[in-house]
Amino acid sequence: MANETTIPLLPCRSLDDVAPFYQALGFEVTYRQERPNPYLTLRREDLHLHFFGMAGFDPADSYGSCLVVVDDLVAIHGAFADGLRAAYGKVLVAGVPRMTRPRPRRNQEGHSGFSIVDPGGNWIRFVGRATQAETGDRGGLARTLGNAVVQGDSRGNPGQAARILDGALARPDAADDPAVHVEALVYRAELALQLGEPEAARELVGKARSVPLDDESRARLAGTLRHAEDLLKALPHG
Known part of the structure; x- marks a missing residue:
């Protein structure tokens, strides 16, 4: 098999929580429905994320997560940071949602990575494909x-x-x-x-x-x- 595509499907309390946040990061809404079940699809270049709404869902209870491997970790983090500054006046570094900054990860064999914790409590973990691991x-x-x-x-x-x-x-x-x-x-x-x-x-x-x-x-x-x-x-x- 070839040309397969895997798209994460992640929970959220409300589509109105996640859509503006990801739009600030440069994603576009490619599909949205409220009934019979809330569903949202987002795209940023080749990165696709889908969300389903759950009434009464608590982001603190979320185990949603996915790994995104990118060619230029610093560039995408910088673009996200600029988007957050434009939308919120600052980079969100605490609470939910928030974004960490690229750092070497001992549990990723020294490769650098950063994470986004979105309004649904989902962890979107970015790691650089070409980054040189700290040895x-x-x-x-x-x-x-x-x-x-x-x-x-x-x-x-x-x-x-x-x-x-x-x-x-x-x-x-x-x-x-x-x-x-x-x-x-x-x-x-x-x-x-x-x-x-x-x-x-x-x-x-x-x-x-x-x-x-x-x-x-x-x-x-x-x-x-x-x-x-x-x-x-x-x-x-x-």
């Missing part, structure tokens, strides 16, 4: 950060991820590699937002900003530093 074990804070990412980004357990990182960040050698230190602080700030701790998030972003970086490290961390600004925009006012 070797740098140990220390870098290894701990990788373990935290597995818990927070892959398994959806920000509390456990925060506990893992807190122990490592408290060690005297946490700042030995400034670039990794910044990555860890910014990720911990993201976890704080997910855990409903905005002041802790603000403090962690401040610490990340204060880490001295050379020009090479600052250029390499451009995405992380922009993400830190997105975290500040996501903080509640007042």
Whole structure:
């Protein structure tokens, strides 16, 4: 057999929840019906997602998930982030819906990935087809950060991820590699937002900003530093 196509069919509470969110990400609605059963089809280039509505469905109870392999992980994440900023005034980094940022995943053999948690509570997991996997074990804070990412980004357990990182960040050698230190602080700030701790998030972003970086490290961390600004925009006012 050849030319097969598999399309995820995912649950949601309401089509009115998921349609505007995915349209902000650049999807178009290709079909929609309300009766006899709510059904929605979405398309973004070669990526198709279908949704069915369930009255009384709680997104927190969703086990819906799918894996999307893409050629350019950074480009599609950037396009999604721009769409969220245009539609919502910020990148959604906490709550439901939300989007993580590309990070190496220890449970994906070091390949980078990011996830979208949509309004139906479904996890759309993106991984780069051509990304070079991180090899070797740098140990220390870098290894701990990788373990935290597995818990927070892959398994959806920000509390456990925060506990893992807190122990490592408290060690005297946490700042030995400034670039990794910044990555860890910014990720911990993201976890704080997910855990409903905005002041802790603000403090962690401040610490990340204060880490001295050379020009090479600052250029390499451009995405992380922009993400830190997105975290500040996501903080509640007042």
